[in-house]
Amino acid sequence: MSNTATENKIQIHVGHSPDPDDAFMFHALANDKIETGKYQFHHELQDIETLNRRAFSGELELTAVSLHGYAYLTDKYALCACGASMGDDYGPMVVTREPMGIEDLKGKKIAIPGTLTTAFLGLNLCLGGVPKTPAKEEHSTGDCGTFTYEVYEFDEILNVVERGEADAGLIIHEGQLTYGDQGLHLVVDLGKWWMEKTSLPFPLGGNAIRKDMGAEQMDEVTKLLRESIQFGLDNRKEALQYGRNLDHAKADEFVGMYVNDWTVDFGDRGREAVARLLQEGHEAGIIPEPVELEFISG
Template sequence: MRLGHSPDADDAFMFYGVAKDKVTSDKIEFVHVIEDIQSLNKRALGKELEMTAISAHGYLKVQDDYRILASGASMGEGYGPIVVAREKLESLAGRKIGVPGMLTSAYLLLCIYADGFIPVEMPFDEIMPAVANGEIETGLLIHEGQLTYKESGLELLFDIGELWEKETPLPMPLGLNVVRRDISEDLQREILRVHKGSIEYGLSHKDEALEYALEFGRGMKEDVGEKFVLMYVNDYTVDLGGKGKAALEYLFNRAHEKGIIKEQPRLDILEL
């Protein structure tokens, strides 16, 4: 069973229990496919992976082929993607901005909160250096760049997480885990059981799970890595629940209202 996830500390934390056989199954064996989120979004378009991490935005394109797992979501409360530049700017209109992929939730959120910019798709870990050395005017940062941009001498233009929080008390949906529809219902539920168990194991054994997760931290300092992981692995990661589902509905409603998406998806969420 191919399992796609990103080479990021928060995903590594979630999958620690599975990767180290702390949570096992006699029905399935996982083969880990580790790639950046935009690559996983593209794999999902081709139905390549039985289970994968995916952007909430990416789900719009694959809803006919995949179901959302109730466990594994990344949701921010009071924080999220940020937009940075070398100096303060009044507007993004007419300016090039490095983005980590057109299917990422960060890009969808940028389209909701800003207008008139020119997106330039780049690997997420190349955006901050490209802004710092002047290759590109502004950048949309995800992952640990949200915490470390000041070290590169960059200025915060706006924090999408703060804009979202001013609008709604709901968490901001960023990442999901999905399972392919053509797998039997029994196996889908077994995948969810194992995945949820892995997340719960990590949260109840934080020290060892964090030690493993920071191996994927791209040189992050330990305190920064821990803060980053625990920003995005939370109660909604264990189970979306009604509030998590409402947050997804709110995101897609906002995108629909602004004319970014033509129709809202049906939220088919697999629960135990």
């Protein structure tokens, strides 16, 4: 393609993580496996907490976000109806060096992957905590009343717990499959806890699209994202090669957990789950304002 033709395309800057599920979803867009028409996509790979915080400035047209993070972004972004990461009776976990129960976590220091992660919202709901420092304010340590926390890179948390630098760790991504390799013990799976409480899946992440693009572009870009997700599902073996280094069997298992029918479309039950989680977060005093959800179907 000529430089002129490329320059004439509408540039879409996309933020997503290198985690196996995001990498799987975006494989077709990142590697020119589908026709994107008048759009050209530029991919930026960063951890989810960094993407949550970047979204406050609205610099990316399309970005992966935690659904907790999205609660603070409704002025700038709508949610794509596709691209959900949904834990259906599983989700983020709290692990420790020694076996303990949920009540034993109270008063402990917990290593977390970021205050805007949905995992942190779920942890507070589970333990009855309310952060004394608002989640939107960037900070590295804090107190939720029922527990204290310290922020670490998500892929360091298992090591932090193993070394005894925190009493417990809140783990996301593939750590949910590998914590046992480091001799750690599961205290609570927040996805199971949420399912028992609500009979709903635990909605973790989604893709947000910038509202100032206008309705037509928002629909068209969302449609391309859905095509990319479907391509991955239809070409599973190929799409699994694209992502951060992880044992193939574990990558396959992880993608199976978080890229599925929910990812093609939230559906009514998925939308209900998002609304319920963010409503409970608001009622608990964690999310300051009620959240008006807007989904773009594409």
